[in-house]
Amino acid sequence: MIKAITGTKDILPSEIAKWYYLETIVKEIFSKFNYKEIRTPIFENTSLFARGIGEATDIVSKEMYTFLDRSGESLTLRPELTASVVRAFIEHSLEKKQSLNKIFYIGPMFRQERPQAGRFRQFHQFGAEALGSSDPLLDAEMIIMAFDILNKLGLKNLEVKINSLGVPTEREEYKKILRDYLKQFLSKLSDESKKRLETNVLRIFDSKDERDIEIMKNAPLLIDHLQKESIEHFEIVKSVLTKAEVPFIVEPSLVRGLDYYTHTTFEIVSKSVGSQSALCGGGRYNGLIKELGGSDLPGVGFAAGMERILLACENENSFSLPEEKIDLYIITLDKTKYEISFDLSLKLRRKGITVELDYLSRSVKAQMREANKLNADYVLFVGGEELARNEVVLKNMKTSEQEIISLNEFDLLIKKLGD
Ligand code: HAM
Numbered sequence: 001m002i003k004a005i006t007g008t009k010d011i012l013p014s015e016i017a018k019w020y021y022l023e024t025i026v027k028e029i030f031s032k033f034n035y036k037e038i039r040t041p042i043f044e045n046t047s048l049f050a051r052g053i054g055e056a057t058d059i060v061s062k063e064m065y066t067f068l069d070r071s072g073e074s075l076t077l078r079p080e081l082t083a084s085v086v087r088a089f090i091e092h093s094l095e096k097k098q099s100l101n102k103i104f105y106i107g108p109m110f111r112q113e114r115p116q117a118g119r120f121r122q123f124h125q126f127g128a129e130a131l132g133s134s135d136p137l138l139d140a141e142m143i144i145m146a147f148d149i150l151n152k153l154g155l156k157n158l159e160v161k162i163n164s165l166g167v168p169t170e171r172e173e174y175k176k177i178l179r180d181y182l183k184q185f186l187s188k189l190s191d192e193s194k195k196r197l198e199t200n201v202l203r204i205f206d207s208k209d210e211r212d213i214e215i216m217k218n219a220p221l222l223i224d225h226l227q228k229e230s231i232e233h234f235e236i237v238k239s240v241l242t243k244a245e246v247p248f249i250v251e252p253s254l255v256r257g258l259d260y261y262t263h264t265t266f267e268i269v270s271k272s273v274g275s276q277s278a279l280c281g282g283g284r285y286n287g288l289i290k291e292l293g294g295s296d297l298p299g300v301g302f303a304a305g306m307e308r309i310l311l312a313c314e315n316e317n318s319f320s321l322p323e324e325k326i327d328l329y330i331i332t333l334d335k336t337k338y339e340i341s342f343d344l345s346l347k348l349r350r351k352g353i354t355v356e357l358d359y360l361s362r363s364v365k366a367q368m369r370e371a372n373k374l375n376a377d378y379v380l381f382v383g384g385e386e387l388a389r390n391e392v393v394l395k396n397m398k399t400s401e402q403e404i405i406s407l408n409e410f411d412l413l414i415k416k417l418g419d
Contacts, residue, residue, distance in 0.1 A: 007113070007121030009307070017321050018310055023106060025152050026126045033145055035104040035128050040084040042108070046074040052083030052292055054259025056199040063111040065121075077110035082260070082285065082301055083292065085129045090294035095132055104128040106306075118276030118308045127282070127303030131289065134298040136233045139264040139284055140240035142302045146268055146280045147246045153309065154318030157271040158279075160246055163254035164234040165202075165261050166226045168287065174225045175201050185215045205253040221252040230263060237264050260285040266302070270312040279312060280304030327417050329371035330357040333364060333383025341382045344392075347410065353417045371397070378417060 004010060011019060027037075046066050053060050065077040078084055085103055088094075094101045106126040113119055128145060130138045143160060150158055165171060178201055182189065189197070190209040197204070205216055226234070241248050248266075256265045265283035273279075282302020290296045313319060328348065332341040338358075345355040356374055358367045371379045381393040386404060394416060395402045405413050 005121065007115035007119075009120060009122070017324065018313070019306070021319070021321060022153065022306060022310060023126075026104075026106060026149055029145055029149050029152065030104040030128060033102070033128075033141060035102040035130075038085060038088060038103045038105050039107070040078075040081065040088050040105070043075045043077050044084055044087065046076040048083050048087055048292070049076050049079060052086065052260060052288060053080065054200075057257055057259055058203075059111060059257060063113055065110045065112060079111045080109055080258070080303060081105050081107070081125065081127060082129060082258075082288070082299075082303070085301075086131070086289055086292050086294065086299065089131050090289065090292060095295060095297060098132075100130065100132040102128070102130050116276065117274050118305070118311055120307060124306040125303040126306060127280075127301060129299060129301035131299045132297050134233075134284075134286060136236040136264070137240060138300050139233075139237045140244065142282055142300055143237075143241060143248070143266050143268075144244050144246055146282070146302050146304060149304070150268060150279065150309065153313050155270065155272070155279075155309075155312055155316060156318070157312075157316065159269050159271065160241075160248040160266065161251040161254050161269065162237070162241075162248050162264060162266040163251050164223060164226060164230060164237075164263055165255065165265055165283070166222060166230040167262055170226055170230060171202075171222065174220070174222045177220050177225065178202070178204075178222075181219055182215070188215060200259075202255040203257070205255050206257070216253070223250070223252040233263050256281060256283060260288040260291070262286040264300070268304075270308070272312045272315040273308060276308060278305070279309050323375060325375035325377065326354040326356055327376070328353060328355045328378045328380055329367070329374060329376035330355060330380045330382055331364060331367040331371065332358055333381055334387070335361060337383045337387060340387070344380070344382065344407075348414065348417065351414050353414065380413075 049064060050060050055061065059079050064079055067075060069075055085105065089101060104127065107124065108122050109125050110122050112121055115121060128142060143162065147160060179197060182197055182204065188211050190207060190212050193204045193207050193209065193212050204212060207213065254265055254267060261283040263284040263286065267278045267281040269277040270279050271277070280302055284298065284300040286298040289299055330341045330345055332338050341357050345357050348355045358370065376397055378397060379395045386393055390407045391404050392407060393402055394405050394413065
């Protein structure tokens with residue numbers, strides 16, 4: 001039997017309602033903040049992600065689904081969407097149409113990570129990007145939107161962590177200080193961190209190795225090496241969040257796994273899921289548009305993992321959906337009358353009524369069972385003497401009341417079903 005690829009998951013019809021619910025809330029909140037949806041291709045040129053996300057990141061160096069197409073071009077299934085949005089922004093000169101572009105997206109992403117609870121190889125993100133302004137209000141807006149979405153889903157056990165990574169010059173200066181500090185402990189560092197010392201020293205903060213963790217406890221922090229402008233930017237973000245009643249903690253070791261960040265970075269974690277607790281993450285990326293060949297324009301954004309969010313919702317039982325039901329189930333009494341039932345169902349469906357009928361030539365009893373299973377408000381019996389008189393019998397499943405309706409009074413039927 002051929003099975004789905006490890007780390008990928010079918011979203012079955014029985015699960016789709018919660019996805020629709022999540023997507024509706026996401027779209028509702030993004031539209032209140034005036035973000036417009038973008039849909040970009042699932043695959044892009046590999047160089048877009050290599051340059052955008054950074055060669056030394058885990059995503060680019062270990063996790064991308066990269067392949068050569070039949071003409072020998074290197075393509076990659078998108079591991080995230082910020083680089084793609086920036087590519088589209090540059091390609092379509094969106095800054096000429098609007099000086100600030102507020103964009104959102106929902107869709108599948110691909111990373112070849114080790115699958116575990118809350119970590120998949122194909123997963124879904126929703127996210128937003130604001131391109132063209134360096135206003136710290138937008139940094140705060142991203143965090144507020146993410147927080148509001150999670151709140152609206154009823155999630156409670158949340159922790160908003162924020163940090164500032166300053167500007168590249170500050171970061172380069174700080175990296176030297178951090179390297180000098182770490183060199184004292186060179187022999188004690190894990191092999192992975194020894195490698196990172198030169199390639200991506202900030203990520204040593206993310207090491208899970210006990211020895212590294214111990215060493216990093218006393219490491220100098222970037223946040224203590226920021227200049228006036230970066231500090232001011234971060235202060236505004238913090239004060240706006242406080243006014244917006246978003247509780248947050250400053251986490252100076254929050255460096256994030258993508259290279260493009262400048263100034264604010266953030267993550268919202270949930271205490272209701274296992275180790276893969278980051279429900280969303282993002283931050284400002286003032287150099288990325290230029291890096292990918294566009295103008296020197298700033299940007300800020302975030303993305304959230306939808307599987308993880310739904311897992312947290314399930315663990316907290318944070319929302320319940322209305323019971324699924326249909327308006328009408330048509331029970332065909334006589335096997336020769338299926339076409340009449342189908343014709344009737346079609347007319348009603350085209351008037352906006354949710355109708356199901358039997359396609360399996362089942363017994364009346366089995367059809368009745370199906371009507372109950374589908375939670376039908378009404379059933380309609382088609383056949384027998386009534387149909388010979390051009391009539392049908394409508395039964396209200398709650399009250400068990402039955403009435404005969406003439407098929408000449410089609411409008412009456414619609415009215416009853418619509419009530
Ligand atoms: P990220 O932190 O790599 O950021 O991913 C954002 C969220 O996607 C994570 O917090 C997590 O919930 C979810 N996620 C990531 N990998 C997986 C996985 N393998 N399985 C399930 N969920 C996963 C970004 O992607 C940036 N593009 C965010 C951003 C937008 N920054 C600025 N703009």
